[in-house]
Amino acid sequence: MTAAVAPVAGRELSNPPSDGISNLRFSNHSDHLLVSSWDKTVRLYDASANVLRGEFMHGGAVLDCCFHDDSSGFSAGADNTVRRLVFNYGKEDILGRHDAPVRCVEYSYTIGQVITGSWDKTLKCWDPRGASGQEHTLVGTYSQPERVYSISLVGHRLVVATAGRHVNVYDLRNMSQPEQRRESSLKYQTRCVRCYPNGTGFALSSVEGRVAMEFFDLSEAGQSKKYAFKCHRKSEAGRDIVYPVNSIAFHPIYGTFATGGCDGYVNVWDGNNKKRLYQYSKYPTSIAALSFSRDGRLLAVASSYTFEEGDKPHEPDSIFVRSVNEVEVKPKPKVYPTPPA
Amino acid sequence: MGKKKKRVSSKVWCYYCDREFDDEKILVQHQKAKHFKCHVCHKKLSTAGGMTIHVLQVHKETVTKVPNAKPGRESTDIEIYGMQGIPPDILAAHYGEEDDEAPSKVAKVEITSTQLVGGAVPRPLGIGFPPQSTLGAMQPVYNPGLAMPPAGWPIPPRPQPWFPQHQAVSVPPPAAVGLVQQPLFPVQNVPPPVPSATPSASQPPVQIAPPGLPSTVPAVPVTQPLFPVGGNSHIPPQVTNFPRGPSLSSPGEQKVSLESSYSVNNSTGNSYQVPPIQGGTLVNSHSYASGPNTGGPSIGPPPVIANKAPTTHASNEVYLVWDDEAMSMEERRMSLAKYQVHDETSQVSDNYLLLFRPNGFGVDLSRLTPLVGFTLQFFFKIQLFSQCCIIIEVLPM
Numbered sequence: 001m002t003a004a005v006a007p008v009a010g011r012e013l014s015n016p017p018s019d020g021i022s023n024l025r026f027s028n029h030s031d032h033l034l035v036s037s038w039d040k041t042v043r044l045y046d047a048s049a050n051v052l053r054g055e056f057m058h059g060g061a062v063l064d065c066c067f068h069d070d071s072s073g074f075s076a077g078a079d080n081t082v083r084r085l086v087f088n089y090g091k092e093d094i095l096g097r098h099d100a101p102v103r104c105v106e107y108s109y110t111i112g113q114v115i116t117g118s119w120d121k122t123l124k125c126w127d128p129r130g131a132s133g134q135e136h137t138l139v140g141t142y143s144q145p146e147r148v149y150s151i152s153l154v155g156h157r158l159v160v161a162t163a164g165r166h167v168n169v170y171d172l173r174n175m176s177q178p179e180q181r182r183e184s185s186l187k188y189q190t191r192c193v194r195c196y197p198n199g200t201g202f203a204l205s206s207v208e209g210r211v212a213m214e215f216f217d218l219s220e221a222g223q224s225k226k227y228a229f230k231c232h233r234k235s236e237a238g239r240d241i242v243y244p245v246n247s248i249a250f251h252p253i254y255g256t257f258a259t260g261g262c263d264g265y266v267n268v269w270d271g272n273n274k275k276r277l278y279q280y281s282k283y284p285t286s287i288a289a290l291s292f293s294r295d296g297r298l299l300a301v302a303s304s305y306t307f308e309e310g311d312k313p314h315e316p317d318s319i320f321v322r323s324v325n326e327v328e329v330k331p332k333p334k335v336y337p338t339p340p341a
Numbered sequence: 342m343g344k345k346k347k348r349v350s351s352k353v354w355c356y357y358c359d360r361e362f363d364d365e366k367i368l369v370q371h372q373k374a375k376h377f378k379c380h381v382c383h384k385k386l387s388t389a390g391g392m393t394i395h396v397l398q399v400h401k402e403t404v405t406k407v408p409n410a411k412p413g414r415e416s417t418d419i420e421i422y423g424m425q426g427i428p429p430d431i432l433a434a435h436y437g438e439e440d441d442e443a444p445s446k447v448a449k450v451e452i453t454s455t456q457l458v459g460g461a462v463p464r465p466l467g468i469g470f471p472p473q474s475t476l477g478a479m480q481p482v483y484n485p486g487l488a489m490p491p492a493g494w495p496i497p498p499r500p501q502p503w504f505p506q507h508q509a510v511s512v513p514p515p516a517a518v519g520l521v522q523q524p525l526f527p528v529q530n531v532p533p534p535v536p537s538a539t540p541s542a543s544q545p546p547v548q549i550a551p552p553g554l555p556s557t558v559p560a561v562p563v564t565q566p567l568f569p570v571g572g573n574s575h576i577p578p579q580v581t582n583f584p585r586g587p588s589l590s591s592p593g594e595q596k597v598s599l600e601s602s603y604s605v606n607n608s609t610g611n612s613y614q615v616p617p618i619q620g621g622t623l624v625n626s627h628s629y630a631s632g633p634n635t636g637g638p639s640i641g642p643p644p645v646i647a648n649k650a651p652t653t654h655a656s657n658e659v660y661l662v663w664d665d666e667a668m669s670m671e672e673r674r675m676s677l678a679k680y681q682v683h684d685e686t687s688q689v690s691d692n693y694l695l696l697f698r699p700n701g702f703g704v705d706l707s708r709l710t711p712l713v714g715f716t717l718q719f720f721f722k723i724q725l726f727s728q729c730c731i732i733i734e735v736l737p738m
Contacts, residue, residue, distance in 0.1 A: 022671070038680065060682035063671060078675055079682045101675060119672065149669055163669065189666050207663040239658045244670070262662055307674040308663045 010301065010322025013045055015052040020317050021302035022063045026293040029070040033291070033300055035319060036065035042075045044087050047298060047321045054087050064105045068128060074114050076102035082116050084128060093132040098124065104151045108158070111172045113139055115158060117148030123160055125175065140175055144168065152202060154195035157216065159202045161193040167204065169216060185212045185228060194248040196271070197255055201226075203271070205245035209233040211259060213271055227274065232261030246306060249290035249299070251329045258299065258329075260287025262308045266301055270331040278328040284315035292324070299324050354435060356421045357410035365423045372423070375409045389417045 017037030024035040031048040038061040044054040060079030067073045068084075075083045075092075078101040085092045100120035107114050107128070114126040123142040130136035146162040153159075158170040161184065169180035184190050188208035195202040201215035212228035232243040243262040250257045251268075256277060258268045266287055268278040283303035291300045300321050305314035353368045354361040357376045362368040373385040377392045381400045386392040393404040406415040420426045663670060674680060 020674075038674070061675070061680050078680065103671065147669075147672075163667075188661075189663075189669065191669075208661060239660055242659055242661050244663045306670050308670055310673075311677060 010299070010320035011050060013047070013319040013321060014050055015043070015045075016316075016318050017041055017043060018317075019061075020306065021288050021304040021319065022061070023065055023289045024291050024300050024302050024319065025066055026291045026298070026300060027067045027070050028294050029067075031293055031298065032067075032070060033319075033321070034065045034067055034073050035302070036062035036075055037317075038062075042073075042085060044073075045319075047293070047300060050321075054090055056083075056085050056090070056092050058083065060101075063101060063103050066105050066107050068107050068114075074105050074107060074128070076105035076116055076118075078102075080118070080120075082114065082124075082126060084132075095126050095128065095132065095137050096124065096134040098122065100147075103148055106151055106153050106158075108153050108172055110153075110156050113172075115151065115153070117144070117151045117160060117162075119147040121145070121147055121162070123148060123151070123170075142170075142175055149190055150193045152193050152195045154197065154199045154202075157195065157199065159193050159195055161190040161204060163189070165190055167193070167214075180216070180218065182214075185214065185226070186210050191244050191246055192248050194250060194257070197250050197252055203248050203250075203257060205248055205259060207244035209242040209245060209261065211245055211248070211269075229269075229274070231259060231267060231269075231276075232263050232265065234263060243286075244306075244308060246286065246288055247290045249292050251292050251296045251324075252294060253296045254329050254331055256329050256331055258290050258292070260290045260301065262286040262306060264303070266290065266299075268329055273331060273334060275332070277331070280322070280328075283320065284318065288317075296329065297324055298322070353424050356419070356427045356431065357407055357414050359411060359435070369423045372421070376407050378408065380404075380408060388420060388422055390420060393417045 013033075017035060017039045019037055019039035022036045022038060024033055026033055026047070031046060032053070033045045033047040035043045035045065037043070040058045040061055042056045042058065042062050042065050043052060045051065046053055056075070058075065058077045058079060059081065060077050062075050062077050064076040065073060065085075071088050072084065072086045074095065075085060077083065080098050080101060082095045082097065082102055082105060083092050084095045095114065096116075098116065098118035098120045099122075100118050102116050102118045104117040105114060106116075111125075112127070112129075114128050115123065116126065117123050121144050123144055125139040125142075126137045127139050128137070144160060144162050145166045145168075146164040148160055148162050150161045151158060153172075156172045157179070158172055160168045160170065160178075162168070165184040165186070165188075167180075167182040167184050167190070168178040169182065171179045184204055184206070186204065186206040186208065188206040188210070190204060191207055192205045193202055200217070201213065203211055203213055205211045209232045210228055210230050212226070214226050215222045217223070232245050234241045234243070241263075245259050245261045247260045248257055249260075255272075256268055256270050258266050260266045264283045264285055264287060266280040266283070267276055268280075269275070270277050280301075283301060285303055286306045286308065287301060288304040288306050289300075289302040292298070293300075298321055300319060302317070302319050303315070304317035352361045352363060353365045355368055355372055355376075357372065360371065362371060373387065377386045377389055378384070379386065379392060379396055379400070381396060381402070384395065386395055389407050396402050396404045404417060407417055414431075419428070665673065
């Protein structure tokens with residue numbers, strides 16, 4: 001087992017992918033970590049034991065991955081395929097295809113379907129129980145205004161963020177048309193969207209070092225709570241360097257969230273109190289992805305150059321798994337005036 | 342015993358940039374870091390004047406403007422320290438603005454105050470009201486609905502009918518502060534500014550505050566600007582026994598900030614506190630670690646500014662690490678040769694750029710432009726797919 005780079009950065013996983021990491025996810029059932037990479041592989045690690053448990057090779061870069069249950073998962077490939085992966089047997093097959101690279105994949109427990117978003121401007125739903133092949137598995141195709149960049153699920157809601165700053169909110173029970181067609185409240189390209197664990201809204205990040213906190217409730221009262229904040233910026237020599245915020249991850253228990261940007265920092269925020277709770281020390285390179293474990297005790301950080309400055313020499317791509325301290329993620333109680341006696 | 346109910350809606354604020362803070366200590370730290378810092382050696386001075394003198398004597402340079410100050414507030418001649426030294430008209434204008442933006446706060450305070458009244462606060466009840474009636478005439482702005490609240494403030498000074506002036510101020514409770522501010526100032530003259538220098542209280546009510554105040558208040562009012570005037574320096578500590586209730590105002594403040602324009606900060610603080618109107622706070626003392634700047638909450642409606650983040654007073658240029666709106670980082674990365682996908686039907690050619698629009702017919706010309714520039718450096722391989730309809734060839738030049 002490799003020694004930790006530094007106790008603060010967390011333990012570095014051994015056998016990381018050989019090229020950029022596009023996404024990583026913790027399982028809902030264990031400390032297994034699924035990692036998709038630009039080196040065309042999907043790897044399954046046991047994060048606590050720091051052991052590589054399985055590896056799948058695809059035809060092209062893998063842009064996203066997700067778990068189905070602890071023994072299987074799905075991957076989204078730049079070779080336009082959506083694949084089903086069975087870990088125990090190391091087997092995989094193609095669930096279906098898009099017409100362009102598949103950018104995101106999610107599995108919804110609510111409806112038991114796989115949802116994928118692609119640069120071909122469509123969202124597709126698949127039934128994973130079918131035999132391999134599109135004709136058996138494709139449930140529906142839903143066209144989007146633009147290329148899909150990020151999707152997120154909570155309960156029966158699906159949020160889709162596309163190019164051109166469009167945001168569609170779907171009710172999974174009725175996909176025929178979006179429940180809400182919105183526009184990102186940030187003025188710059190959307191990078192990542194994540195729903196709050198409590199299902200009341202979603203956080204949206206852009207390439208301009210900003211995160212917007214939005215709510216599903218379209219009433220005046222609901223919308224009055226929304227706000228946005230600047231983050232992942234550096235000020236030096238009289239100018240502000242503004243980094244894209246690549247990833248957002250919500251703590252499953254506290255509802256606080258971590259953001260990772262191209263500046264190599266991970267910040268943890270309390271959305272209700274509008275404060276930053278913690279900032280982890282700088283990682284070697286851009287943060288490509290973040291994921292909290294199901295109990296919120298571990299945070300996996302993919303420190304992997306995301307090509308924001310083109311193809312250039314960069315730090316090796318690595319994955320850090322750090323134990324999370326309560327003080328870093330627990331919201332602080334609001335300070336109220338002493339109540340009248 | 343009735344606890345002192347303090348209105349926090351008006352926090353201390355910085356004369357130079359209008360940002361608000363929880364207490365004066367933090368305000369002072371902010372001023373030292375943002376406005377009184379030498380741009381040459383980064384030494385923090387205690388006043389703007391001190392800073393200019395330092396720069397002149399040590400670096401032989403003349404400073405004419407206070408750094409990071411809003412236009413109109415850049416003069417180095419005005420002696421400001423924390424909340425002391427702010428010219429009365431600016432002070433009035435500031436709280437007058439607060440008026441317009443926080444009607445909700447008024448309502449909130451009103452509600453809680455009425456509860457207080459119902460509680461064990463006998464004294465004010467008896468004494469507070471009579472002055473009220475006289476006040477009715479004095480403050481036409483007085484909201485009848487606010488009749489109760491004043492009594493709700495179990496503040497000893499109330500009973501003492503000393504400064505009729507002050508009473509006038511004190512009664513229109515903290516709740517009414519927002520409403521009554523403007524008319525009050527002309528009446529009040531000076532007193533408010535002093536107490537308001539304290540971190541906790543809102544303006545007039547502050548006088549109500551500590552019993553100790555009355556004795557010093559009369560002395561104070563006269564001096565404006567407050568600067569190192571002996572008597573004044575005692576005031577703040579006395580008033581700080583007000584319980585601070587940031588949350589009271591925070592919901593309101595949230596609203597305030599939501600209504601106001603997009604955050605205008607170039608803050609280097611590390612927390613993004615609600616602090617109102619400007620929507621940002623420099624709270625360096627709260628930083629957990631130094632790191633990237635985090636600004637205050639900006640609001641949904643996006644800034645009108647094109648490529649510039651809302652950093653007005655600091656004339657910082659903004660450099661976006663990723664500024665390609667047309668493509669995402671992954672799409673750009675995908676276009677590199679090493680990531681091209683080869684399947685059975687693909688041909689490999691180094692000299693052609695193939696553009697296809699998989700979902701439809703024809704070529705998506707709108708995507709041509711950004712890629713053409715890119716192709717000057719790269720040769721693309723062709724991907725042929727069965728659904729592809731029309732192909733165009735572009736020879737890179």
